[in-house]
Amino acid sequence: xxxxxxxxxxxxxxxxxxxxxxxxxxxxxxxxxxxxxxxxxxxxxxxxxxxxxxxxxxxxxxxxxxxxxxxxxxxxxxxxxxxxxxxxxxxxxxxxxxxxxxxxxxxxxxxxxxxxxxxxxxxxxxxxxxxxxxxxxxxxxxxxxxxxxxxxxxxxxxxxxxxxxxxxxxxxxxxxxxxxxxxxxxxxxxxxxxxxxxxxxxxxxxxxxxxxxxxxxxxxxxxxxxxxxxxxxxxxxxxxxxxxxxxxxxxxxxxxxxxxxxxxxxxxxxxxxxxxxxxxxxxxxxxxxxxxxxxxxxxxxxxxxxxxxxxxxxxxxxxxxxxxxxxxxxxxxxxxxxxxxxxxxxxxxxxxxxxxxxxxxxxxxxxxxxxxxxxxxxxxxxxxxxxxxxxxxxxxxxxxxxxxxxxxxxxxxxxxxxxxxxxxxxxxxxxxxxxxxxxxxxxxxxxxxxxxxxxxxxxxxxxxxxxxxxxxxxxxxxxxxxxxxxxxxxxxxxxxxxxxxxxxxxxxxxxxxxxxxxxxxxxxxxxxxxxxxxxxxxxxxxxxxxxxxxxxx
Numbered sequence: 298x299x300x301x302x303x304x305x306x307x308x309x310x311x312x313x314x315x316x317x318x319x320x321x322x323x324x325x326x327x328x329x330x331x332x333x334x335x336x337x338x339x340x341x342x343x344x345x346x347x348x349x350x351x352x353x354x355x356x357x358x359x360x361x362x363x364x365x366x367x368x369x370x371x372x373x374x375x376x377x378x379x380x381x382x383x384x385x386x387x388x389x390x391x392x393x394x395x396x397x398x399x400x401x402x403x404x405x406x407x408x409x410x411x412x413x414x415x416x417x418x419x420x421x422x423x424x425x426x427x428x429x430x431x432x433x434x435x436x437x438x439x440x441x442x443x444x445x446x447x448x449x450x451x452x453x454x455x456x457x458x459x460x461x462x463x464x465x466x467x468x469x470x471x472x473x474x475x476x477x478x479x480x481x482x483x484x485x486x487x488x489x490x491x492x493x494x495x496x497x498x499x500x501x502x503x504x505x506x507x508x509x510x511x512x513x514x515x516x517x518x519x520x521x522x523x524x525x526x527x528x529x530x531x532x533x534x535x536x537x538x539x540x541x542x543x544x545x546x547x548x549x550x551x552x553x554x555x556x557x558x559x560x561x562x563x564x565x566x567x568x569x570x571x572x573x574x575x576x577x578x579x580x581x582x583x584x585x586x587x588x589x590x591x592x593x594x595x596x597x598x599x600x601x602x603x604x605x606x607x608x609x610x611x612x613x614x615x616x617x618x619x620x621x622x623x624x625x626x627x628x629x630x631x632x633x634x635x636x637x638x639x640x641x642x643x644x645x646x647x648x649x650x651x652x653x654x655x656x657x658x659x660x661x662x663x664x665x666x667x668x669x670x671x672x673x674x675x676x677x678x679x680x681x682x683x684x685x686x687x688x689x690x691x692x693x694x695x696x697x698x699x700x701x702x703x704x705x706x707x708x709x710x711x712x713x714x715x716x717x718x719x720x721x722x723x724x725x726x727x728x729x730x731x732x733x734x735x736x737x738x739x740x741x742x743x744x745x746x747x748x749x750x751x752x753x754x755x756x757x758x759x760x761x762x763x764x765x766x767x768x769x770x771x772x773x774x775x776x777x778x779x780x781x782x783x784x785x786x787x788x789x790x791x792x793x794x795x796x797x798x799x800x801x802x803x804x805x806x807x808x809x810x811x812x813x814x815x816x817x818x819x820x821x822x823x824x825x826x827x828x829x830x831x832x833x834x835x836x837x838x839x840x841x842x843x844x845x846x847x848x849x850x
Contacts (some may be wrong), residue, residue: 305355319345331359360514372486379477380424401518402507432490456727461547488651533723576608585714590716591699595741597785597838603848621696628675642767653707700775720786744841754801758811792828
């Protein structure tokens with residue numbers, strides 16, 4: 298038998314031609330290490346059922362890798378869907394929809410004519426474990442798109458049928474598990490035996506599929522429901538359903554039907570009403586002089602603060618926007634992360650003492666010269682920007698740390714009104730394929746940074762992991778302390794960002810470390826029809842990222 302030469306994790310090795318990657322992975326994995334679920338073959342992602350046909354370089358990916366954990370989550374959803382369809386009579390089960398991420402898992406909505414109770418959940422959980430213990434193969438099949446549409450029409454997965462109407466390729470990969478056929482966006486583990494870390498919880502009329510974290514990939518993550526965040530996401534998805542815009546196929550139908558402009562105007566009007574409602578709530582509390590706006594990267598905090606300020610004026614108040622970033626310490630004083638790089642997400646980047654002193658002085662009626670941070674020079678400057686507030690004046694302060702009481706510890710608690718803002722993507726690819734919220738924010742940031750800072754897409758992708766770790770540490774733990782939450786995601790935004798993002802992503806060389814992630818995002822945009830950005834109002838939050846905003850952002 299012909300033998301081929303591998304560079305396997307940096308070591309040379311000869312193996313027979315046709316060797317299955319899974320066999321190599323089982324030999325290579327050491328006891329106690331995370332499960333190997335994917336391979337990089339000459340830099341290209343491969344599922345473990347693939348065979349090696351030529352000499353190449355091989356590197357294995359575990360569930361501690363982002364791509365590996367996505368593969369695990371996707372496979373666990375297939376396992377769950379199979380179990381649900383197995384234990385529930387088909388004439389009583391209407392639809393299973395993986396809606397959005399919650400702390401420690403994914404919220405799943407079940408529609409049907411049967412009791413969603415602990416007994417039913419126990420049957421689903423038991424069936425999942427039966428499938429895991431049987432170690433059944435997860436098989437991939439290439440179907441003509443017309444055959445795939447007919448298949449999902451028969452199985453009443455209509456959003457998949459609609460999705461494939463807009464597919465440019467003539468063929469599509471589907472996955473099957475013990476006779477249950479489904480479509481999933483991305484790779485799968487080879488068999489059910491890999492899926493030993495999961496659990497189920499009933500939650501708000503649906504269930505949560507609990508999954509492991511990357512830092513502890515062999516254990517189910519702690520379950521800590523975020524009630525306020527869940528309520529915002531639930532309201533957003535309910536609005537989508539009323540507008541018949543729950544999935545990418547629905548969105549493409551609106552665009553192809555010539556209704557894009559109406560859809561944009563309705564989505565923008567909805568956000569404007571929500572902002573007006575927040576301003577009205579603030580006006581009902583005249584003692585709240587400090588409005589604190591926080592959220593993760595690329596949530597649209599700056600545009601939101603401007604639009605909120607306009608609505609506060611409608612309520613008879615005089616707002617004064619202040620960016621916490623202007624209170625940054627000089628760059629050389631910034632803390633560094635474990636890699637020795639500046640940690641720009643750390644609270645210690647802010648001169649907390651000066652910030653509290655200035656804000657208290659303003660509350661006391663004193664005149665304060667506000668600083669301005671020069672990001673080019675990395676220095677705090679003073680440019681004669683003096684401020685004194687009166688009885689009807691209000692401070693609108695935005696920054697990633699604004700919900701952290703350490704930032705405002707010397708300010709009176711009764712003066713604060715806290716707002717959490719994030720782009721909480723409510724659109725799904727189809728009923729079983731959700732769009733991670735982090736992807737929307739990453740794409741926003743990539744487009745904005747290329748436009749305003751000359752940052753390449755590869756540089757944004759390379760830094761995104763550090764940004765996410767900063768958010769996990771500095772923002773998400775405080776989100777439930779907010780008085781109100783605002784979802785800045787717009788149902789149409791991926792269709793608008795598509796041409797901007799594709800141009801940047803195609804510019805990443807194939808041999809770059811970031812190419813794998815770029816390819817994933819390019820494949821994602823293949824699902825969407827594009828929309829002309831000229832149809833977007835000048836005050837849209839999306840304009841902060843693509844350009845053309847009427848605000849100074």
